[in-house]
């Protein structure tokens with residue numbers, strides 16, 4: 001599932017591909033449920049002739065700023081944008097002026113498009129770790145306000161947005177924190193380490209153009225159809241039975257909040 005670094009990589013690539021500033025001539029929808037709102041006929045009508053002013057990211061959402069309103073895209077499990085024709089699973093096609101075509105493919109079909117007038121629809125999501133609102137004081141207050149295991153706490157997009165299973169495991173390893181610890185029981189020092197670990201692991205993911213797990217085409221790959229490289233740089237995620245890069249102890253895998261979780265028992269317990 002694309003997390004913040006993968007979505008950020010896609011947004012940067014869309015910007016580099018000069019999609020911004022172009023007018024949308026028309027769109028085609030091949031799987032109606034991909035369009036969450038408005039209904040498909042209205043969506044097709046409203047998106048026509050809209051100019052793309054800007055493309056940004058908020059949490060795991062891709063935000064197309066249009067002349068009128070916004071197109072919000074959440075890729076969920078397997079959604080991806082491609083500038084070349086995908087072999088299959090294409091759900092939406094956007095024709096731009098000058099002949100460029102943006103294809104949206106999504107094997108599992110969980111990704112959603114919403115054409116909205118305001119950004120209220122994503123108001124409920126928590127603070128983005130790269131926004132100026134993500135301060136140590138606000139992070140500490142959030143942790144102290146909740147008595148919840150730190151792993152599911154970080155996965156919950158209501159608190160902090162953008163993190164998923166991969167980067168939560170990496171951040172907790174980085175900060176040497178047991179994923180089962182309760183958020184409000186962390187020491188000041190642990191909160192401080194975690195506050196710095198979160199943007200650190202995300203930045204590394206962005207630098208490496210995202211994490212592509214496995215080799216299957218349903219896994220994340222970027223707009224030009226290439227795999228990311230961060231899977232080779234992970235310290236703990238899916239490294240069970242391998243030595244911890246920091247201390248050499250064997251990494252274990254367990255379930256926390258029903259999610260496969262990777263920890264170094266020596267560094268994190």
Ligand SMILES: [Zn+2]
Pocket residue numbers: 244245246247248249264265266267268
């Ligand atoms: Zn270790």
